[in-house]
Amino acid sequence: xxxxxxxxxxxxxxxxxxxxxxxxxxxxxxxxxxxxxxxxxxxxxxxxxxxxxxxxxxxxxxxxxxxxxxxxxxxxxxxxxxxxxxxxxxxxxxxxxxxxxxxxxxxxxxxxxxxxxxxxxxxxxxxxxxxxxxxxxxxxxxxxxxxxxxxxxxxxxxxxxxxxxxxxxxxxxxxxxxxxxxxxxxxxxxxxxxxxxxxxxxxxxxxxxxxxxxxxxxxxxxxxxxxxxxxxxxxxxxxxxxxxxxxxxxxxxxxxxxxxxxxxxxxxxxxxxxxxxxxx
Numbered sequence: 001x002x003x004x005x006x007x008x009x010x011x012x013x014x015x016x017x018x019x020x021x022x023x024x025x026x027x028x029x030x031x032x033x034x035x036x037x038x039x040x041x042x043x044x045x046x047x048x049x050x051x052x053x054x055x056x057x058x059x060x061x062x063x064x065x066x067x068x069x070x071x072x073x074x075x076x077x078x079x080x081x082x083x084x085x086x087x088x089x090x091x092x093x094x095x096x097x098x099x100x101x102x103x104x105x106x107x108x109x110x111x112x113x114x115x116x117x118x119x120x121x122x123x124x125x126x127x128x129x130x131x132x133x134x135x136x137x138x139x140x141x142x143x144x145x146x147x148x149x150x151x152x153x154x155x156x157x158x159x160x161x162x163x164x165x166x167x168x169x170x171x172x173x174x175x176x177x178x179x180x181x182x183x184x185x186x187x188x189x190x191x192x193x194x195x196x197x198x199x200x201x202x203x204x205x206x207x208x209x210x211x212x213x214x215x216x217x218x219x220x221x222x223x224x225x226x227x228x229x230x231x232x233x234x235x236x237x238x239x240x241x242x243x244x245x246x247x248x249x250x251x252x253x254x255x256x257x258x259x260x261x262x263x264x265x266x267x268x269x270x271x272x273x274x275x276x277x278x279x280x
Contacts, residue, residue: 002045009056009088011081013071017063018056018085022048025119026090027276029055030082032101034194036062039100042265043272050273051096054089056081058103060197062190073205079109086117094119096276100261101125101236102206111223112215122224122275125236125258130210131243138164138235142204149199157199167233213246220247224275231257 004019019037021044029047031039036057047053057064059081060073086095096119099107104126111121129138141164149157216223225244231237236258244251254271255264261272 001041002048004044004055009084011059011084012077013067014059014081015065016056016059016081016085018054020089021045021053022051024051026086026093026095027051027053028082028085028089028095028097029053030097030099030103030106031055031058031061032099032103034061034191034198036064036190036194038062038190039262043261043269046266046269047273052089054085056085058106060201061194071201073201075105075109075206075209076113078106078206079113082106082110083114083117086114090117097121098272098276099123099126101127101258102202104240105206105209105211108211108216109209111219112212115219115222118219118222120222120224120276122226122272123240124226124254124261125228125231125240126211126225126243127207127236128209128211128239128243129207129235131213131246132239133242139208142207145199146204149196154196154199158195161199161203165235211243213243216243216247220249223247223249224252225249226252226254226271226275228257228260229253229255230260234258 002021004021007018007020009016009018017037027047029040031037037055040055044053044055058078060066082097094117097107097110098121101124104123105128107121107123108126108128111118129135132138145157145161148160225240227237227240234257241251252275254260255267257263261268
C-alpha cells in the first residue's frame with residue numbers, strides 16, 4: 001500500500017489525524033463504527049489512481065484525540081470536522097465524500113450544512129433510525145444498550161446492540177464478540193480499544209440524529225444512497241432503504257453486507273468509483 005502524507009488538524013475540542021494519497025480532485029472517506037482511516041486500506045490505493053484520497057480518524061477514535069474524553073458526541077460537530085477537512089484539502093473546490101455507517105450519518109449532515117463544498121456524496125447504510133416508522137423501538141434499543149453498558153459492561157452491551165441490528169425474524173443468538181474479516185485482523189487491537197467510546201458516545205450521539213428530509217430532497221442530485229446485498233432486513237439497511245424511499249430515489253446495492261468495503265474491497269471500490277463518475 002502506498003505510504004500516505006500524514007497530518008493533524010486542530011478542530012473544536014479535538015485534534016484529527018488524517019492521511020492523504022494520490023492526486024486529482026479530492027475524495028474524502030469517513031469511516032463508521034470503531035474504524036479509523038485504516039478502515040479504507042483495501043480501497044485507497046485504487047481510488048488514489050484517480051483522486052486525491054483523504055482519510056481520517058473521527059474525533060475520539062484511534063489517533064484523533066479529544067480535549068475532553070467524556071464529551072458527548074453530536075452529528076453537527078462531526079460534520080463540522082469533515083467541513084474543516086474539506087476547507088484544508090480542497091479550498092474553494094467542491095469535493096466528493098463517502099461515508100459508511102455512523103460516518104454516513106456525518107456525511108448526510110455535511111451535505112445539508114455545507115452543500116457549497118460538495119460535488120457528490122455516497123453514503124452506505126447510515127443507521128438514521130429516526131426516519132423509520134418504528135423509530136420508538138430503536139430509541140428504546142439505544143437506551144437499553146447504554147443501560148447495559150453502565151450496569152454490566154462492554155461485551156453484554158455489544159450483545160444487546162447486535163441483537164437489535166439483526167434481520168427481522170433472525171433468531172440466531174447474537175455474538176458478543178466482533179467477528180472481523182481476515183483483512184481487518186491486524187486492526188483488531190485498535191478496534192477493541194475504540195469499542196467503549198463507540199458504544200458509550202457514538203451510538204447514542206449519532207443514531208439519535210434526524211436528517212433534514214426536505215433539505216435532502218433539494219440536494220438529491222448530489223446524493224447516492226447504498227446498501228449491502230447481504231444486509232437486507234438489518235437495521236442500517238432498513239434505515240437507508242426507507243430514507244431512499246422518502247427521497248424518491250433508488251437504493252444502490254454494493255457487495256457484501258454492512259462491512260462490504262472490508263470483505264469485498266475490489267468490487268466495492270469499483271462500484272464506488274462508478275457512483276462518483278456519474279454525471280453531476
